[in-house]
Amino acid sequence: MLTIFFVREEGRLDDKKIIARYRLVNTVKSYEDFTFHSHEKYEIYYFHGGTCKYLISDHIYDLQKDDIIIMNGLTLHRAYPEPGIPYERSLIEFSSEWLRPILYNLNVPELLNPFNQLSNTLFRGVDSEILMEIKELIRRIVLIDVNNFYEDENSVESRLREGEISNLVVQLLFKIYEISQQQLVKIAPIESEKNTHVKRMISWMEKNFCNPTSLNCIADSLNLSKYYMSRIFKDVTGLTIMQYLMTCRLNRAKYLLEIHPEKSILEVALQSGFEDASHFSRFFRKQMKITPSDYRNRRAPRTQKTIKK
Template sequence: MQIPTATHNFPIYHLEPDETGNQHFRVYNFTGTLPQQTELLIPHRKDHFLIVLVRKAGTRQWIDLEPFILKDNTVYFSGPENIIVKEEFKELWSTGLAFTSSFVSLHGGEALLSLPLIQNVQNGHELLLSEKDLGFIEDLLLKINAEYQQPNEWQQRMLMAYLSLLLTYLSKLYTEQFKVSDCVGDQIILKKFHAKIDECFQQCHEVGDYASMLNISAGHLSELVKTQSGKPAIKHIHDRLVLEARRLLFHTAKSSKEIAYDLGFSDASYFNRFFKRETSTTPAGYRNQIREMYH
């Protein structure tokens, strides 16, 4: 089932209930062929998190404008905010876990939603595995598969326990591969700032707006963000606007004026100047460049 978003018309695919009626956690196993899900060939979002161990593949997919040629024995992950496009369907050997934030919260795992893998401030979607990592993850997925196939009164708690271990282990790999330090103190505020930007970037373009949401002064937020990330707070807001503009220019046929309106700009000419200042090219120029490159 797909439901268009209110502003951008990217379909959102919900996590379909499994045979037991569970709408918040699913395990997918593919051993060669794939179902013909042609709707995945168009840009879309999911309303859940997806973690996939690819054992053997070779096809390409896009996550937020970045192409990934799927590698063997590699973990790929995405969240509800990401736009995904698959280029084609080929044979695939993989195990995937799909789960909602509600599943995590319902079973007392709210803290897991703050893990580096889930927050994904580096916008990384691929984890390379050593033989040791692969063995650990394969063993854990076997346990999850076995539990998933045996519904009982303890199943959901057991799945949550295994998921907690998996997310923690993958977050450790994430911090190693993407050079992220532990999320304490000011970094927690930085992550909350990013979360608020994702939630409100269409309506709120000023640092003061987000400082009010976080109950701190604009000056303190600016100083904290610059110290933790190396770039000004306003730059984070602008980068998010540019990312969404690029998504719309690449994935839709909307005009610059329509995109400007979607992103909360009242003046299309100002949006064009903003985009050129941030990217050194106009929206029309970017659209032509990216489509020539990838089509």
């Protein structure tokens, strides 16, 4: 398993430019080994093998070997691999802010169009030669040693290595752009009755998570049995309904902390659906291993360091 984390020396969380993994393999023990998550980067996901569903917001995909997904990482997503079966995938997560100026200088800003126009799309049936090229590009990106890039980020060695990585990523985006223009099969989400109900639940929660709610409220709104609703949601997503709801609230809070550093912790808490600042701070610290204020100080732009407590 090869992995790189391309990170600035000072360690600020928002300075990550690219994360890459090639043929990463896990054999999970339970459906809960993977959870819903989000991030700020665009993502290219390559499924090599195993038995796995992939959930992106309220879409549920049954993966097949050599499927490729492109997505906007801000959308909640998670893998749902079958326990006991090796799950193998590769992925590239990259910052559009880092890559966009490079693409403009090359006069090819359109290479990001698939992520903006076809975001959260699964491609199946890609030509075998293109698949080989995509896998080789990911492998080459991962092989570059970036552990010590930023001991001196302006050194010749660091600049050359960053240039080499950006060159390979651009080549990879050319391939993604090529397959996005072809008449490939765009796989529709699975639409069983159970999945349809779960899709309705997720849609409802994403619209209402900022408001006080309960299982009874969701069940009444969707005209479903509370017990049936809870069981099928857990079966499909691996999470309880309230775990998913709290994940939505957590991601909203992270967004507010980063984009609106002028807001107080209480304002962030209430606008994210939490009862009060104390409950929010305890939950945030338990999930993120950091306080909301420290998270904001790390993520907020340097020019916006005047923070309300």
